[in-house]
Amino acid sequence: MTKVVFYSLVAVGLFTIGFYTLLVEAHLLRKIMALNIMFTSLFLLLIAIAARYPQAIDPLPHAFVLIGILIAVSATALALTLARRIYQETGQTDLSEKQETGIS
Amino acid sequence: MSTSVLRVILIIVLLSIFELGLAIAIFLMPEPTISMTELVHSQLSETEMTHSMTALLLNYRSMDMLLGLTILFIALLSVLHRNDTTVSSQKPDDSDFVLPSLHWILMLIVLTTGILFWTERYLVAGALLAGCGVLLRFNHLLQPQPTAGLSLRLGLSSGLLVFISIALATMVSGYHWLEYPEDWVNESILLISVCLTISIGLTLTILSFGAPGISWHKEK
Numbered sequence: 001m002t003k004v005v006f007y008s009l010v011a012v013g014l015f016t017i018g019f020y021t022l023l024v025e026a027h028l029l030r031k032i033m034a035l036n037i038m039f040t041s042l043f044l045l046l047i048a049i050a051a052r053y054p055q056a057i058d059p060l061p062h063a064f065v066l067i068g069i070l071i072a073v074s075a076t077a078l079a080l081t082l083a084r085r086i087y088q089e090t091g092q093t094d095l096s097e098k099q100e101t102g103i104s
Numbered sequence: 105m106s107t108s109v110l111r112v113i114l115i116i117v118l119l120s121i122f123e124l125g126l127a128i129a130i131f132l133m134p135e136p137t138i139s140m141t142e143l144v145h146s147q148l149s150e151t152e153m154t155h156s157m158t159a160l161l162l163n164y165r166s167m168d169m170l171l172g173l174t175i176l177f178i179a180l181l182s183v184l185h186r187n188d189t190t191v192s193s194q195k196p197d198d199s200d201f202v203l204p205s206l207h208w209i210l211m212l213i214v215l216t217t218g219i220l221f222w223t224e225r226y227l228v229a230g231a232l233l234a235g236c237g238v239l240l241r242f243n244h245l246l247q248p249q250p251t252a253g254l255s256l257r258l259g260l261s262s263g264l265l266v267f268i269s270i271a272l273a274t275m276v277s278g279y280h281w282l283e284y285p286e287d288w289v290n291e292s293i294l295l296i297s298v299c300l301t302i303s304i305g306l307t308l309t310i311l312s313f314g315a316p317g318i319s320w321h322k323e324k
Contacts, residue, residue: 074179
């Protein structure tokens with residue numbers, strides 16, 4: 001198995017683990033961390049694809065990963081702000097279906 | 105079995121099928137046909153830059169950088185308009201990370217930022233400035249404020265504003281969108297990247313603080 005295939009499979013595994021945690025865990029912070037793991041797995045996939053040329057490494061996916069890191073930071077910041085607001089309004093840190101609060 | 109355990113088992117089964125499908129797709133990946141490396145490196149002298157990554161980000165793929173900046177700005181809006189009245193009463197915690205030899209580290213940070221600027225690694229310089237902001241916060245030199253002042257807002261929006269205005273200027277004067285004119289390539293990229301670094305540094309600092317404004321240390 002070549003390097004590229006190995007790292008791509010690791011990226012796929014990480015993505016699935018992050019996806020599973022996003023679906024199953026109830027705590028908001030864990031969902032946000034799972035989202036971050038999914039982002040990181042995509043960056044790993046991009047970098048693995050960039051190494052497909054043995055002579056010269058493709059620099060284009062590296063630039064995409066840099067911009068992607070910027071986007072991942074923005075998404076995490078927005079998600080954390082929303083989670084903090086949810087905690088402020090309802091006092092709970094998970095999205096449970098039991099309580100319906102009257103947030104207008 | 106309770107419904108939650110059944111739900112978890114169903115999720116695990118479906119996700120295993122999904123992962124298997126993705127793994128098969130990895131093995132069925134076709135061989136690469138186009139190689140961008142020689143093209144990027146051969147056109148590097150035309151962009152008058154020495155670092156290929158920055159040339160990629162600010163010249164070949166400047167539209168992607170512009171869109172990424174916009175996304176960063178939208179995330180910033182959510183923090184800037186927080187209606188939280190507890191921000192100004194955040195007392196600095198005594199267990200915060202206070203360094204005894206802060207001035208040496210600040211000198212090193214200034215030196216490294218200068219070196220990163222000189223070798224055209226602007227994004228990294230912006231991220232380093234944001235880390236410096238968080239460091240100052242932990243040493244009680246920067247305080248969070250409930251509102252953002254004018255100079256802070258100018259600094260935050262300067263990156264996006266300068267980028268978009270240069271793009272509009274190139275479009276208005278007959279070139280394509282974001283196609284820098286031949287003799288002004290160096291100057292326009294430098295202008296964009298300086299404002300970009302300041303903007304990204306300030307934006308990431310505000311995102312890390314969680315508060316809409318910053319001020320230097322005031323005696324309470």
